[in-house]
Amino acid sequence: MTAAFPPVAELVPQRPPMLLLDEVVAAGADDITCAAQVRPDNLFVIDGRVHASVLLEYMAQAIAAFAGLRARADHQPPALGLIAACRNFDLHAEHLAVGDPLQIVATRVFAGAMAEYRAAVTRRGQPLAEAVLSVVSTAPSSTSAGSPA
Numbered sequence: 001m002t003a004a005f006p007p008v009a010e011l012v013p014q015r016p017p018m019l020l021l022d023e024v025v026a027a028g029a030d031d032i033t034c035a036a037q038v039r040p041d042n043l044f045v046i047d048g049r050v051h052a053s054v055l056l057e058y059m060a061q062a063i064a065a066f067a068g069l070r071a072r073a074d075h076q077p078p079a080l081g082l083i084a085a086c087r088n089f090d091l092h093a094e095h096l097a098v099g100d101p102l103q104i105v106a107t108r109v110f111a112g113a114m115a116e117y118r119a120a121v122t123r124r125g126q127p128l129a130e131a132v133l134s135v136v137s138t139a140p141s142s143t144s145a146g147s148p149a
Contacts, residue, residue, distance in 0.1 A: 008034070011068025012061055013080070017043050020054075021061045021104070024069070031107040032066040034058075038100045049095040055102075055129040056086065059119035062104040063135060066117075084114065085134040092127050102128070113137055 005024035012019065020042065026033040036058060044050045060083055071078040096102070106119040113136065120130045 005069070006072070008061075008065055011072075011078075012064040014061060014064070017041060019061070020058055021065060024065055025103075027066065027069050031105065032062055032069065034062045034065055034104045036102045036104065038096045038098050038102065040098050042098070045098060048098050050098075051095060052091045052093045052129060054096075055091070055121045056089065056131060058102060058104050058121055059106060059117075059129070059131055059133060062106040062119060063117050063133065066106055066108065067137075079137040081135045081137050083133055084136045087132040087134075089129070089131040091129050093123070093129075096123070096128070106133075 005027065008021045008023060009015065009019060011024070012021070014020070021034045021036045023035050024032060025035050038045070038050055040048075042050055044054045064081065067081060068078050100123050103122045104119065105122075106117045109116040109118060109132075115135050115137065117133045117135065118130070119133060121128045
């Protein structure tokens with residue numbers, strides 16, 4: 001998969017105000033890179049900050065965008081996906097500030113009904129969080145725009 005990616009809203013099931021990603025900036029056979037900026041209307045903003053634990057949702061949405069791209073490439077409807085497990089979730093910051101630019105990278109380690117991804121989030125090149133996420137796929141959905149598997 002190469003440049004000229006569709007809008008994230010066409011790839012993932014989340015809708016504003018829950019849609020946190022801004023765009024897909026790169027994608028390969030087993031990985032995706034997305035960009036986001038922490039916005040003032042983010043549901044999780046409290047006093048101009050977002051707790052870093054919300055980075056897990058950014059990772060999940062990047063995985064959903066990857067799945068949405070794969071489904072499009074295969075001319076298939078997207079499957080629904082759920083996080084079944086989160087391991088090695090390491091945070092390197094306590095909070096994000098409104099305006100922070102984020103880069104989210106997810107790499108598929110293996111695929112199937114249960115897939116595993118390694119994901120990381122950085123801010124201006126500095127690591128903010130990493131995790132290993134196991135995602136369960138369900139039957140494709142005609143009502144969902146994307147899924148994590």
